[in-house]
Amino acid sequence: MSQQGAMNGAEILLKALVDQGVEVIFGYPGGAILPIYDELFKQNRLKHILVRHEQAAVHAAEGYARSTGKVGCVLVTSGPGATNTVTGLADALCDSVPLVCLTGQVPTHLIGNDAFQEADITGITRPCTKHNYLVKDVADLARIVHEAFHVARSGRPGPVLVDLPKDVVQAHGEYHGPTRFKSKYKPQVKGDLKAIEKAVEMIAAAKRPIVYVGGGVVNSGPAACQLLTQFVRLAGFPCTQTLMGLGAFPSSDPLSLGMLGMHGTYEANLAMHDCDVMINVGARFDDRVTGRLNAFSPNSKKIHIDIDPSSINKNVVVDLAVVGDAAHILEDMIKVWKAKQVRIDDKALRAWWAQIEQWRGKDCLRYPASNAIIKPQYAIQRLYELTKHKNPFITTEVGQHQMWAAQHFRFEKPNHWLTSGGLGTMGYGLPAAMGVQVAHPGALVIDIAGESSIQMNIQELATLAQHKLPVKVFILNNQYMGMVRQWQELIHGGRYSESHMHTHPDFVKLAEAFGAVGLRAEKPSQVDDLINEMISVDRPVVAELRTDASENCFPMIMPGMAHNEMVLGPEDRSVEHPGSEEDGMVLV
Amino acid sequence: MIKHEEIQRHTIAVLVDNESGVLARVIGLFSGRGYNIESLTVAEVNAADNLSRITIVTSGTRQIIEQIKNQLRRLVPVHKVSDLTIEGPHVGRELALVKVSSTGEKRVESLRIADIFRARAIDSTNESFVFEVVGATEKVDAFIKLMEPLGLVDVSRTGVAAIARGAAAL
Structure with missing residues (x-):
């Protein structure tokens, strides 16, 4: 290991990062990773964003990756530095975000000795990364780093961790570029043409079709989103999107039914329940989407397009699976569709749309307006109306505000909506927004937050100040962990166990303490002014809106219920009792 | 799914890179996702290509067995997964x-x-x-x-x- 080569391990690592197209690293230094920070100091190709907590470094890299389509890069030290990344890595795994996380490690001769700041991070992160590596020899370093990037971005993307013992990055070795290595990791990209032809046949025979779109289309890239839009318009089918799929299809298109699932629209969920052919593109039949499984879309033929074979038949058994990348498969589908000159049953489709329009007529997202108190939905609607001309990037934390944002903000393009879908990580939004702003310095980046979630990574306001990142934090303060309070009201007999924080910081003073601009609105009449001021300032802003503390997020499929058992609002008592554990469902 | 399906026993052969942590990945997959392991054997079978072979006897519904194989194939050091029980006599x-x-x-x-x-x-x-x-x-x-x-x-x-x-x- 110690033979004299041209470069030391730290130099090899940074060269590999540059060759992999990395421009920005989100990180935090410490003992075991110091040799790499030393090399970082001597160069100017790679920009480093110094965060205030390692979890935020990972979320920031996620924001960077999701808004650019590139691989995000994280650099942290051993022990606590590495363990602090775990939540971020689990988040990225759930939402298929390509990341490479580089962790320092104690020198190889100390591994296993319970050395200072030692943690078995490859052991700890095995189930929350797509893959991970412990580099034991500098001769393997370049190959492993190149392979890590390849694994992170290929197939279903995900986080990859590379653990770097201090002696390995100090040893000398040879650098080799990415072209020298051939990875054996080659996920299937092209879909089977026979299956695609069969899919087109099934779709052509549909009378009540629906296209159900997930984050896989966004992950595949803008081309996949364009092809999807082309296909949906060609067929004239209704199209619903998951939380992660928002933006894959323009929400202004009349063919869009909006989001589906637990807090999705009435028309989307009923159309899912009553359809006869379901075309799932890049979604995974998540439990927040399906509701009670044995009542999920009972009379439909289901087609599932996914790059991950393990998503097929995992929750829902489908009639036809096409494994591969969404863009390739959609392109082939459109070709086959045109070549076969498919004629759909226009009469049936018109009748289906008439039914959907009737459901749409319920106007399920409406809410009682108020002149006295800020309704959270109103705040988000105004935010959308007053910022849409700037094509903003929106991140969120997790809870009621997240669902209201998904319902009331509108997305015409992919990669502009970043939220923690699978893991549901409170504290995601602010660091993610930071990462987006780093990637898009001139853009308007807004974190729609709740007063509880924002406090989970509030320290990142200091990062915004240091790196002059003018992120806007839009806090809907309803004094409660709103979604927890909502479930306690609806499901746990109104026993508000520990969901109320009796004290909150003064967010305006807090903003000022961190060098940001603090704004506050307490009445609906102040909302527009607050938003206009927020977006006119070229500095980080923390805007607090005191909203209605009792507002619940509707419509809602209660846990254990089916799509056609949605509750539309507080006045809708069509469903009195949510499902019980005796139905074979645990309420989650 | 909810309906109670028949539990089947399958013998699955897995060809993997003989690298540190690979067995932990396979076992962690089974424990993390709640699959059964009735028996598991592992040893290097091809020193030149650095390959080990794992034989797993597991049980589950047809859907679970299919999941197990797909999840195994998703692991980066896994080269091949073969369900000996359904792929012919063994x-x-x-x-x-x-x-x-x-x-x-x-x-x-x-x-x-x-x-x-x-x-x-x-x-x-x-x-x-x-x-x-x-x-x-x-x-x-x-x-x-x-x-x-x-x-x-x-x-x-x-x-x-x-x-x-x-x-x-x-």
């Missing part, structure tokens, strides 16, 4: 070392039964034998059961190693 064997401590008639009887099962005594003292028995799981089970009243004190089993019949390789 042979599976395990080896057990069975220690029996007895004297007199019981000791003689244990030798007689060992003879019937073609088990070999590979260690002997005045009051004990260690038998080596090789065969299908059911045969090994039967042998151990017969040894119970004859002074069985200890058992060590390898778990199943399995391979497809015929000329084709994994």
